[in-house]
Amino acid sequence: MARTKHAPERRADALSRERIVDAAIELLDHEGEDGLTFRSLATRLATGPGAIYWHIKNKDELLAAASDVVVARALADVGGHATPKKAIRSIALGVFETIDAHPWVGIELARHPPPTAMLRIFERIGRQVQALRARRDTQFTATMVLGSYIISESRQNAANARVQDPAPDRADFLEKIAARWKELDADEFPFTREVANQLREHDDRAEFLAGIDLILAGIAAGSAGSR
Amino acid sequence: MARTKHAPERRADALSRERIVDAAIELLDHEGEDGLTFRSLATRLATGPGAIYWHIKNKDELLAAASDVVVARALADVGGHATPKKAIRSIALGVFETIDAHPWVGIELARHPPPTAMLRIFERIGRQVQALRARRDTQFTATMVLGSYIISESRQNAANARVQDPAPDRADFLEKIAARWKELDADEFPFTREVANQLREHDDRAEFLAGIDLILAGIAAGSAGSR
């Protein structure tokens, strides 16, 4: 009977920032980015759209919070490795797979100003770059290059995966891209047309990691000059 | 009097795909991404929103066409250099500055499937990577890494530039970012907090080009192993 003023009981189904964000994540995962509206979210939470605004400022904040939860969870499982290089590959692949599973996170990460989720990734990579003993003045540069590459490649991959949605043959899909590239004007696009042939033996994850290794080689080359 | 059926005269102010795209570019440049709506565009062209749909399929196509025009124009001025490395730096800087002047182009380039504008950039970089005599199986990887980095860094820069819009002191702006990074939890974000101090002496273009050079070093390191 005696309820303190400071810890009032709450109905089990009371709205809260956390419940709202969780519901938003489910909606984004199951219905896609367009599936999340304040109306659909309110329906799912059995309330009106206005109620949500009591807990969250606006849609941008909602998306930032949702991506932060997903990224923080993903990074918890990743990166504890013997060598910095292995750790970087593991973080990179973790982000890659998280965005593959939650394509909307990729879009969110590229927003401005960098959402906390992005800073988390930056931080985790940066620590490993330090551990690589990269020169002090290239640590920032190296971290930015890795971060840019990881985000943009992961986004691209996730977008591809979404298009081939009814899971048609993966080979068919690559064939279609190759076909589009081959249609390009021969004088204007010689390189792209040539490279289109290589797409057939393309493995996304392997290709992604090859890029990471290329950047790591660049960092090592820079550090060679330091003492 | 005698007009042929196949080349009917047109009123000078007749609508055309080209006029629509040009007007869209002006609107995007002057009013920002949110300033372009079919209604605002129709008003500017002294017609109704429906008229535009006769010439252009939908808003995505309009944005793709607008970014293609801007990027094609920018790439025409750039990249004719003695060495492939210089050419790559020049292309990179050209894209960087184009996106700085037209921030909406950055968002468009990251769309899926890659718009023609993106393929143009990919092509130009790819040709120079070939000229670098990178190993055949790393040409694609190297081009992707460069492309990813250029687009994402340019976007970030353009977003920053837009925020500091009433042109407050640039130093103030960097100070504000540094301040935000310093507010982060000390245990969770040690690297980011440390690096925040370096932001004060940060030069965007120099930093951007340092990233390009890091990647070029990575490409060179990979090629060293080839014959």
Place this chain on the structure above:
DNA sequence: ACCTGAACACCGTTCAAGT
């Protein structure tokens, strides 16, 4: 303090009707 849901000020897109 927290929730409700109608209302406001917009969107992109379609389409019957005009010329």
Place this chain on the structure above:
DNA sequence: ACCTGAACACCGTTCAAGT
């Protein structure tokens, strides 16, 4: 063939009114 503009089916966000 090309243009017009009202109408449709939505948005995010606000806010008076409720509990």
